[in-house]
Amino acid sequence: MRLWKKPPAMKKRGGCFTLLLSLLFCGCFESKTITLWTDRPEFAVYAEYFNSTQNAYKVETRYVESLSSELADSPASPDIAVGSWLKNTSTRILFSPLDDLFKKDKGEVKNAFYPHLLALGNIEGKQYLLPVSFNIPALAFARNNSYLLPNSFTVNLDEIREVGKAYNTENNGVYSRMGFSPSWSDDFLFMTATLFNASFREAAPLAWDPEALERAMVYVRDWIEDANQGFRAEDDFVFKYFYDPPSNLALSGRILFTYMNSADLFTLTEEKRTNLDFRWIAEKNIIPLSEEAVYLGICKRGKAKKAAEAFTHWFFQEDTQRHLLEASRDKWLTETFFGIGNGFSALRTVTEYIFPQFYPNLLGHMPPEDFLSPPNILPWNWTAIKERVILPYLQDRIRSDNRNTIRSLERRLGEWVRLNRGL
Numbered sequence: 497m498r499l500w501k502k503p504p505a506m507k508k509r510g511g512c513f514t515l516l517l518s519l520l521f522c523g524c525f526e527s528k529t530i531t532l533w534t535d536r537p538e539f540a541v542y543a544e545y546f547n548s549t550q551n552a553y554k555v556e557t558r559y560v561e562s563l564s565s566e567l568a569d570s571p572a573s574p575d576i577a578v579g580s581w582l583k584n585t586s587t588r589i590l591f592s593p594l595d596d597l598f599k600k601d602k603g604e605v606k607n608a609f610y611p612h613l614l615a616l617g618n619i620e621g622k623q624y625l626l627p628v629s630f631n632i633p634a635l636a637f638a639r640n641n642s643y644l645l646p647n648s649f650t651v652n653l654d655e656i657r658e659v660g661k662a663y664n665t666e667n668n669g670v671y672s673r674m675g676f677s678p679s680w681s682d683d684f685l686f687m688t689a690t691l692f693n694a695s696f697r698e699a700a701p702l703a704w705d706p707e708a709l710e711r712a713m714v715y716v717r718d719w720i721e722d723a724n725q726g727f728r729a730e731d732d733f734v735f736k737y738f739y740d741p742p743s744n745l746a747l748s749g750r751i752l753f754t755y756m757n758s759a760d761l762f763t764l765t766e767e768k769r770t771n772l773d774f775r776w777i778a779e780k781n782i783i784p785l786s787e788e789a790v791y792l793g794i795c796k797r798g799k800a801k802k803a804a805e806a807f808t809h810w811f812f813q814e815d816t817q818r819h820l821l822e823a824s825r826d827k828w829l830t831e832t833f834f835g836i837g838n839g840f841s842a843l844r845t846v847t848e849y850i851f852p853q854f855y856p857n858l859l860g861h862m863p864p865e866d867f868l869s870p871p872n873i874l875p876w877n878w879t880a881i882k883e884r885v886i887l888p889y890l891q892d893r894i895r896s897d898n899r900n901t902i903r904s905l906e907r908r909l910g911e912w913v914r915l916n917r918g919l
Contacts, residue, residue, distance in 0.1 A: 526799065526800060526801065526802060526803075527575075527799045527800040527803065528552065528553050528554065528800060528803050529553070529554045529555075529556060529800060529803070530553060530554065530555045530556065530575045530576060530800050530803045530804050530807055531556055531558065531574040531575050531576075531798070531800070532555050532556065532557045532558070532574055532575065532576045532577075532578065532807075533557075533558050533560045533563060533566065533567070533574040533576070533577050533578075533579075534557060534558075534559065534560065534563065534577070534578040534579055535559070535560060535561060535562075535563040535578075535579040535580060536578060536579060536790060536837050536838060537559055537833075538824070538829065538833045538837065538838060539557055539578055539837070540557045540559070541820075541823060541824065541827065541829065542811065542820055543555035543556070543557045545819065545820060545823055546807060546810060546811075549810075552803075552806070553800070553803040553806055553807065555807055558574070560579075562876075562877075563577060563579035563580070563581075563582075564579070564580075564581045564582060564584060564586065564587050564876035564877075565586075565876050565877065567582075567586075567587045567590055567795075568586035568587055568590075568876060573590070573795045573796075573797035573798055574795055574798060575794065575795060575798030575799065575800045575801070575803065575804040576792065576793070576794055576795065576798070576804050576807065576808065577590075577591075577792070577793050577795060578628060578790060578791070578792045578793075578837070579790060579791070580787070580788045580789065580790055580791075581787075581874050581875070581876055581878055582625055582791050582793055583616065583617065583619070583624075583625060583791070583873050584698050584873060584874065584875050584876050585698065586876050587876065588619060588624060588625075590793075590795055590796060590797070591624045591625060591793035591794060591795060591796065592624070592793075592794050592795070592796050592801075593622040593623060593624055594623045594624065594625075594626060594793075594794060594808070595622055595623050597805050597808060597809060598809075607844075608812070608843050608844065608845065609626070609627055609842050609843060609844065610627070610630075610842055610844055610865060610868060612868055612869065612870050613627035613630060613785075613789065613842050613868070613870055614626070614627060614842075615870075616789070616791075616870045616873075617791055617793075624793060625791040625792065625793045626791065626792050626793075626808070626812065626842075627789065627790070627791055627792075627842035628790040628791060628792050628836065628837045628839075628841075628842055629789070629790045629835065629836050629837035629838065629839030629840060629841060629842060630785045630786065630789040630790070630839050630840055630842060630868075630870070631757045631758045631759045631785065631786040631788065631789075631834075631838075631839045631840065632757065632758050632776055632777075632783050632784075632785055632786065632840070632863055632868070633683075633684075633687050633755065633756075633757055633758075633776065633777040633783070633784065633786070634755070634756055634757060634758055634761050634774045634775065634776055634777065635651055635656060635753050635754075635755060635774060635775050635776075635777055636743065636746060636753070636754050636755075636756060636761055636772045636773070636774045637746050637752055637753050637754070637772065637773060637774070638746055638747050638749065638771065638772065638773070639771055639772060639773045641752060641773075642773045644659050644663075644752075645659065645775055647775065648775075648860060648861070649775065649776060649861065649863075649864060650775055650776045650777070650778035650783070650864075650867070651775040651776075651777060651778070652777070652778060652779050653688065653691065653715075653777075653779060656676055656753060656777075657676075657719050657722075657723055659675065659752070659753075660674075660675025660676035660677075660723060660752055660753060661675060661722070661723035661724075662675070663675035663752040664723070664724065666725070666729070669725055669729055670729075670732065671724070671729055671732070671733045673749065673750055673751065673752075674724060674730070674733050674750075674751055674752075675723070675751065675752040675753060676751065676752055676753040676754075676755075677720060677723075677724055677730050678716045678719060678720065678894070679716075679720060679727070679730060679891070679894060680734070680738075680742065680754075680755070681755045682887040682890065682891065683755065683757070684755040685716065685887070685890040685891070685894070686882070686886065686887065686890065687755075687777065687784060688712050688715070688716060689708075689709050689712040689713070689890065690784045690871075691712070691777075691779040691782065691784060692708050692709070692711050692712035692715070693705060693708045694708045694709040694712060695708065695872060696872065696874065696886070697872035697873060697874065698872070698873045698874055698875045699875075701875045701877065701881065701909075701913065702875060702881060702909060704905075706905070706906075709905070710899060713890065713893045713894055713899075716894045717893075717894045720894065727895055737750050737751075742754035742755075743756075743764060743768055743772065746772070747768065747771055747772065755777075757786055758834065758839065758840065759833075759834040759835075759838050759839055761774060761834075762830075762834040762835070762855055762857070763830070763831060763832060763833065763834050765831075769857055770857075772857075774857075774861065776861075776863050776867075778867055781864075781866070781867050782867060782869045783863060783864070783867040783868055783869060784869050784871070785868060785869060785870050785871055786839075786871070787871040787872075787874055787878065787882075789839075789870060789871060790837045790838075790839065792808065792811070794808060812843065814843060814845055814846055814850070817836055817841055817843060817846045817850070818846070818850050820836060821835070821836070821850065821851075821854050825854060830854070835847075835851060835854075835855075840863070844865065847862070848862055880916070881909070881912070884912060885905070885908050885909050885912050886905070888908075889902075889903075889905045889908055
């Protein structure tokens, strides 16, 4: 006996019917387990919390240190990727547009994010990446020195230079206290170059404005000579006193300022944070965001699209992020990770209204939204290039009278690329 007879209407459309069956079959068996690759360890906690709040889907996380490289080279694909440097040419083609995910409340979603951060995840008019978190540069100092900086929100480079110089105490060129030096922090030097519009950005593999970079380095060199009588005095001071962390030296009064980004500042011990004050570093109403800004994307080759969309929709809710902050506090993760994704949340209401409940030091110190300036698109191997090529060049340049007496940045980069092909 024939148990099933093909409907007459389908006899002439056998191919279409077979396609329909295959689509239905694939839809019924779409995975409900989300694979999430990330370079942010705290997402394991977020996945655990998501799994505990519902039974429809499950997230499995995998920590990937070089996420952008792994995404580009691996034959396997996660459903969701969360990390830094995802918009470079190697990885941005791997993601699906997210516009339909929030179609019903598209306007509300657009307004929910910091607009400059959201724009960085947009490619040719479509939203492929959603911003998760960001960090900004801060200048920290002992709270009893707050009166030295009248602006309660920001401080610029000239102010740091002049106030630091006035704080110095020296006798015959020997300093017993020193306000600040740009040479104390590689990241401060890089941030200064950013504020001078050096504009490091992805190319083959990297491009920048060499004249702007040179102006920044000349400015730093003049600063050190004018404020601290040169590198010899600074080096002697560092040798004598920098056996303690800079935050301790600031609290003791040995130095006035120490530079750190917001994640480093808010993962200091509660005792230190209580006794420190801070300002965001800005120049001409621009606060440069750290280039490690975190983004989330749903991968085209993922096998759990609906589940990935459910997690994404869940994660970018104000109530969800409030609960994640509570979970981090309860698990004592706030001593290791700051905020959401180790940074300020890209959701404006979360950062502006919820963060101060968990980080009281932020009251009266919220970063001005219009000042926030996201980084350029950077190559997937940016971390290695920055640490092994750019930062050593900056230190060498500020210690040289003339840039022609040291190996140029172009030459260093070319040599590094030749020695590290494929990395």
